[in-house]
Amino acid sequence: MKMSAELTTRRHDSVHMRRQRDALLDVYREVYADRLANPFFTVERFWQRLEAYAARDGFSLVTGHVGDVLVGYTLGHTLPPDARWWNGFRGEIDHSLLDEDGRRTFAVNELMVLPEFRRRGYAHALHNALLHDRPEERATLLVRPDNIPARTAYLNWGWYKLGDLQPFDDAPVYEALIVKLNG
Numbered sequence: 001m002k003m004s005a006e007l008t009t010r011r012h013d014s015v016h017m018r019r020q021r022d023a024l025l026d027v028y029r030e031v032y033a034d035r036l037a038n039p040f041f042t043v044e045r046f047w048q049r050l051e052a053y054a055a056r057d058g059f060s061l062v063t064g065h066v067g068d069v070l071v072g073y074t075l076g077h078t079l080p081p082d083a084r085w086w087n088g089f090r091g092e093i094d095h096s097l098l099d100e101d102g103r104r105t106f107a108v109n110e111l112m113v114l115p116e117f118r119r120r121g122y123a124h125a126l127h128n129a130l131l132h133d134r135p136e137e138r139a140t141l142l143v144r145p146d147n148i149p150a151r152t153a154y155l156n157w158g159w160y161k162l163g164d165l166q167p168f169d170d171a172p173v174y175e176a177l178i179v180k181l182n183g
Helices: 014-019 021-031 043-054 122-131 148-156
Strands: 002-004 007-012 060-066 069-078 105-113 138-143 160-165 174-180
Touching: 007 122, 014 021, 014 043, 014 060, 021 043, 021 069, 021 105, 043 069, 043 105, 060 122, 069 122, 105 122, 122 148, 138 148, 148 174
Parallel strands: 105 138
Antiparallel strands: 002 007, 007 060, 060 069, 069 105, 138 174, 160 174
């Protein structure tokens, strides 16, 4: 457990993720309130994705609390050799950058903070807690190009754009970002 000002972070495995289902989904509902009518962003579809992520090797969830209030969380897993993460990639790159061996890349699947707790450094603290001491050489994540605050934060934290990616046919097109880890 680590603290950042009044924020306390806690690391959890998949079992503890499931025990916090209602609280995690409450945060999701609030953060994604304007998108819940879109089939890709429904609460049920989100939980299905979380269950899939939690089944992967290297899964980790970091929650952030102010007192007893869950104010945000982030989670991810190690990309396996057969990762479909890069399916739908768009961009001119050396395609060896998309080859996964089960140890190379940690995928950050979610990072969210309740609106009333933003602009306090909590997202950065959650980000750092999740990536701290990861054994992988790099991390990747997807960010909507129109999510200017998140995109700007990631770029300021050392991430760079590899290309664009549409992970599912009904998903938005995201920017695929990469950062080198100290692992």
